[in-house]
Amino acid sequence: MTTPDPNVSAVMSERALLINVAYRLLGSMAEAEDVVQETYARWYSMSPAQQEAIGSPGGWLTKVATRICFDLLGSARVRRESYVGEWIPEPLPDLTEWGGERPGGITADPADRVTLDESVTMAFLVVLESMTPAERVAFILHDVFRYPFAEVAEIVGRTPAACRQLAFSARRRIGAAQVPVTPAVRQARIVGEFKRAWEAKDIDALIALLDPGATVTADGGGRVGTVLRPVEGAAQIVRMLVNLAGRQRGLTLLERTVNGRPGLVAEQDGAIVTVVAFDVEGDRITHIWAVRNPDKLRSWTARSSEGS
Template sequence: MGTESEPDPSLSAIMSERRQLINVAYRLLGSLADAEDVVQETYARWYAQSEQQREAIESPGAWLTTVTSRICLDLLGSARVRRENYVGEWIPEPLPDGTEWLDARPGDPTADPADRVTLDESINMAFLVVLEAMTPAERVTFILHDVFRYPFADVAGIVGRTPAACRQLASSARRRLREAQSPPTPAAQRADIVRDFKQAWQAKDIDALINLLDPDATAIGDGGGLATAALYPVEGGEQIARYYVDLAERAETLTLLERTVNGQPGLVAQQDGVTVVVIAFDIAGDRIRNIWAVRNPEKLRPWTN
């Protein structure tokens, strides 16, 4: 037992789990702000226990992950109601990379805790959008088992299903992803296509934009209720090209920057140095299949230095 003046030796071990918990919660919820709230609530529940209760927990990390996942499972159920009442389209919150893939400025501070979210294929925007279509139990099971490698026996206790049922949930989730995903385009080619889109957009070149877009492409904007934001998806390559040229004509002072968005090449639009739009792309072959543009200021918090 330490005195009051001595640090709690278990505190650093408990707090070191925070990165893992943020990573789990962001993938489950698609929102960094919600993930932070969940992790804060998880720690509040940990310290609400008596010292004897905490000492009796064999694996504090497993306990914290279990509580975080259960809170997320509850939130996913209520999120459907919240998002049905959301003004316009809802897109997962975009994340920056700590080291930008172009126009990098050495020494820039990275956002916190966005810089602690591991950027891999399980957080690219196309992946997160598919996760949004899953049931809460499917999503939690798939993320915990397939991404974080938790055994089905442990996942079963979190989602309240049998291990066999969890296997079926994970299988269903994988099928959804396979159906939605296209063969991967090499990273360098993706970057080139995004750069070409940026240049064509700045040049207001409709034909060049049409050539970069799949004829059946979809563009979705999330303005969070902004009066100037598009409320509905724009369908079709030509319609999207005309829509973006119209935007360029109405926003002459925007500065476009090539940035990593959720681990993939994307674009950031700034007005007077302030990020006002973050754009993620889904690229199939040599064409852009989906564009997700986030304008909701609450979701752009990690992009503000």
């Protein structure tokens, strides 16, 4: 009888952490999963003696996964220059709404889920997109996951002092973009009011819910129709929303949690076709992100509208 290798469970237990790090760095679950798969492939390509020589398998896995992400972040900037329309990070559902089965018949594993906290809100992820790859890695590893700068330095190929400066620069970007956090209960109320006003095509109610300088950004990736550039200003946004409500037949709006915050999903013919995230300041909506690219909606499953 073969004796189970105790290192296997220890190594595999790191999967949840790796998924969480990779998603925050890349803004894509599909890419995060690919990174984690490649990381484990590199681990198991080593001989048992090589594995034994690694004092901290968890630390080794994190370093390798982050280095892969770091390389991908550089190439992602080039790829997004040819992306059709705006690129928005992949939205994530609440843990209770993950599908039991993923496309291709793969059962979703709890270790593939991302912990939904302030570091994965859509507003936060969008700010991360404005950072250089080195800033993003230094900030996420140090400020979010509490890795010392000495370890961050090994990954990005800079000195610890340089990594400290990178994290400081990233922190400043985050601080400049941050607004006072609106309590979740109030956000949920505002999003609910927005949903009802949109369904009723109530122009006055929509105007009242939107900040005068509000912005809508949509991501269809060239796969489905949507606006290719951000729409700015409450009046312009309301005009667009009312036009959409008039054209889209059989569309059902449902209140759902999107990246840990109150949001909406749009269902058509039993399938989720759009996921909408919001940024709320006070009692007004300041940003709306609408993800329609089907490639970014695979974590979502069609939900019944009962009880919504």
